Amino acid sequence: MSWIPQERRVLTLGAVMLALAWLGVNAAVRNQTPYTAGALTPAHSFVGKSCVNCHAGGGIGARVTDKQCAACHDAPVHSVLQTATPACTECHVEHEGVTRLAGGSNRSCVACHGNLKTKTGVLTVASNIDSFKDHPQFAAVKAGADPTGIRFSHQKHAGELGQKCGDCHPPADVSQGMAKVDPHSHVSSRALMAIPTYAATCMTCHPLNFDGKVSDPAPHDKPAMVHQFVADRLTKMGLQSKIAADEKTLWDTTCARCHTILPADASGLPVVAAAKITSRWFSKASFDHAAHQEMTCVSCHPGGMTSKAASDILLPGIQVCRQCHTSAGNSAGDTCATCHVYHDWAKEKGVDGKYMIEQMTD
Amino acid sequence: MRIDRTHRSWFIASVTILIIATVAYIPYALFYPGGPRGNSLPGLAYGVVGYGMMLFAGLLGARKKVPIWRIGRAQTWMRGHLWLGALSLPMILFHAAFAARGPLTMVMTVLLYAVVLSGITGAAIQHFVPRRMFLTAPQETIYEEIPNVRDQLLAEASAIVDKLCAEPQAAALAASSLETGRTTVAVVEEADEILLSDEERANVRRVYVDEILPFLRNPDRRDSPLSVSVEAQRFFEALRRQSPPAVHESLRDLESICSEERQLSRQRRVYFLLHGWLLVHVPLSITLLVLGGIHALVAIRY
Numbered sequence: 124m125s126w127i128p129q130e131r132r133v134l135t136l137g138a139v140m141l142a143l144a145w146l147g148v149n150a151a152v153r154n155q156t157p158y159t160a161g162a163l164t165p166a167h168s169f170v171g172k173s174c175v176n177c178h179a180g181g182g183i184g185a186r187v188t189d190k191q192c193a194a195c196h197d198a199p200v201h202s203v204l205q206t207a208t209p210a211c212t213e214c215h216v217e218h219e220g221v222t223r224l225a226g227g228s229n230r231s232c233v234a235c236h237g238n239l240k241t242k243t244g245v246l247t248v249a250s251n252i253d254s255f256k257d258h259p260q261f262a263a264v265k266a267g268a269d270p271t272g273i274r275f276s277h278q279k280h281a282g283e284l285g286q287k288c289g290d291c292h293p294p295a296d297v298s299q300g301m302a303k304v305d306p307h308s309h310v311s312s313r314a315l316m317a318i319p320t321y322a323a324t325c326m327t328c329h330p331l332n333f334d335g336k337v338s339d340p341a342p343h344d345k346p347a348m349v350h351q352f353v354a355d356r357l358t359k360m361g362l363q364s365k366i367a368a369d370e371k372t373l374w375d376t377t378c379a380r381c382h383t384i385l386p387a388d389a390s391g392l393p394v395v396a397a398a399k400i401t402s403r404w405f406s407k408a409s410f411d412h413a414a415h416q417e418m419t420c421v422s423c424h425p426g427g428m429t430s431k432a433a434s435d436i437l438l439p440g441i442q443v444c445r446q447c448h449t450s451a452g453n454s455a456g457d458t459c460a461t462c463h464v465y466h467d468w469a470k471e472k473g474v475d476g477k478y479m480i481e482q483m484t485d
Numbered sequence: 486m487r488i489d490r491t492h493r494s495w496f497i498a499s500v501t502i503l504i505i506a507t508v509a510y511i512p513y514a515l516f517y518p519g520g521p522r523g524n525s526l527p528g529l530a531y532g533v534v535g536y537g538m539m540l541f542a543g544l545l546g547a548r549k550k551v552p553i554w555r556i557g558r559a560q561t562w563m564r565g566h567l568w569l570g571a572l573s574l575p576m577i578l579f580h581a582a583f584a585a586r587g588p589l590t591m592v593m594t595v596l597l598y599a600v601v602l603s604g605i606t607g608a609a610i611q612h613f614v615p616r617r618m619f620l621t622a623p624q625e626t627i628y629e630e631i632p633n634v635r636d637q638l639l640a641e642a643s644a645i646v647d648k649l650c651a652e653p654q655a656a657a658l659a660a661s662s663l664e665t666g667r668t669t670v671a672v673v674e675e676a677d678e679i680l681l682s683d684e685e686r687a688n689v690r691r692v693y694v695d696e697i698l699p700f701l702r703n704p705d706r707r708d709s710p711l712s713v714s715v716e717a718q719r720f721f722e723a724l725r726r727q728s729p730p731a732v733h734e735s736l737r738d739l740e741s742i743c744s745e746e747r748q749l750s751r752q753r754r755v756y757f758l759l760h761g762w763l764l765v766h767v768p769l770s771i772t773l774l775v776l777g778g779i780h781a782l783v784a785i786r787y
Binding site: 130131134135137138139141142143146156157158159160161162174178209212213214216218219220228230231234 | 515516517518519520522523524584586587588589590592763764767768769771772775776779780783786787
């Protein structure tokens, strides 16, 4: 009648045996997955059957050593000025399932950038950033003026003439070397805008005609080449006497419409100030236009319709980014890794692999 | 065990530990490089403390197995089991940073919740039910003695009926013996002369065999009118109306026996309620302790 203690013993034995059988079966097939602290990222899951593939050495609380990581990954240093280098696992936290392992949490960055010290004591970036809220205004915006050197009115072209932004600013294909983007970041190959060129965007409306009797426009080239072209064409037509006057009109009116014309050099030809069109505004961060393509251009670049001078900075300030990139759960995210990359991949050396397939998968 | 004022110091100590652990966890969770994890030093500390509490709670079972151990009072062990066992849940959650990502840790987390929930359920049952049992089954019997008491009640009832139905010229002593399945109980009583007609004797015997005896043999069956107090009362009142006054005293004895049987049934049900939850709590607790030990060993290795 008093069956509870007996049943309890049977159930206890059964439950313990069941648990041990589960672990025993996995041990028999050399599968250590039950003991994992969480699912590995897909990139590492194929080595996850055996803990020692990464956890060589072991010990209470021991993390995977940098040496273990370096056996497969080359991770260049962040900055030669940094006073300490964190362990790989301090930023790249595994066993958290499908996460972006390359993007560490803000706290890893803030550990140094919250109170930044450098080996030389000289700081080239802000020293106390705890979050995106503390991030200073973008350096390019703070600079105050676009160094382009070109005369151009967005208001005239986009505002009055109704040209579309994409007519002059198509996405750049970085694979063609238009702009170099960090190859390890998540930024797409169409992240940046192509630099507008005369041939692609200006020539149709602004041909370099220099004489009413010559139909061919002058080439968009160095002054010497332009002079050669103009002289040849006018000479062939017996209009040598007009060379000087036509060239002066060309330099002073047509070229000067967009370029700054400097005094003549020793050759007697004027010097055209070089155009300095910036292809990548963020030198320490990555921005992906493709990731923002669902929005209108003017929502971030309102000056694109009203700016009258090419020296105007049309890059949106950080306050524009903060409209979407906040710490709120339903925001576009505000992690450091959204825009910044830790490793200086320019210093990447590559890895001399030493594993056989069996070693990785057994 | 009732949770009363005597638990006050345990309650205060547990809440204090919980507050300290929580206050320590907040900065750890917010600022620890890489985030809070079980294998960080604070995470390990929470794990060791939590598993220690679970082990202490588990030792109550060992302490009960060997009652001659004079290591603290049984009540102290029980209070420690209750409060430290409950406290182990937040400690382990802090250890795991409120996550269970691996298969083993997931199983252990489910077990931990099941153990703590079943324990809380059991503590609530142990707190409320005994008082109720005292009210509904005042004739409480030692649980293990219930089968013997039932055999005795059955034999007593049979003897009463035998006495009522005995032939007038029968011997001065009426004896009856009954094979009850476990033991043979012999009841011998001095017979008083009760004069019933043949028809009345047959009626008493029929009622006993058809209604009372099946109930006494299986008092847990719910389809008998005797299993419900009010219906049993009506049953015996009707029986008394059909019988001469001379047998009313004996019928009241039979009614009393049936009432005692109902109390024993109630006590048995309460016993299952009081101890049935242990069928979940104990096996899962021990499994959790075993898996926790394995988890700790693997953690030491890696």
